[in-house]
Amino acid sequence: MKYFNYILIVIGAIVALYSKAGTEQNQYVLIGGIVVLMIGIYRISRNIPSKNDEDNTQDTSEEE
Template sequence: MMKYLNYILIIVGAFVAMYAKAGANQNQYILICGIVLLMIGVYRISRNIPSKRDVENDNNDDKKLENE
């Protein structure tokens, strides 16, 4: 359920940011709120993606164990 919340935050944030940008009289507070929602969603998704360096270290540790 939390994974879907992240995607919903991204979609809603992008929609709100585009809506605020489309108007001739831009409401900067709505634009900022949309961007903040978008960035929160992206951050929450990126937290769950392992670092490339961590994956390489795990592979190296496995190879060391095999050689012993």
């Protein structure tokens, strides 16, 4: 499933760059590529723990 997120990011970036490369820019393709890119980034960032949450758990264990 992790690789699926990376594939989404790569496909979104390629589609966004492809739509920008032509002389007549297709805005719907550009928007679609950016949406796919953002979905991939969001899905990856969901699994990264917050730095603040990590600090809070260390502080509470030190106080006990």
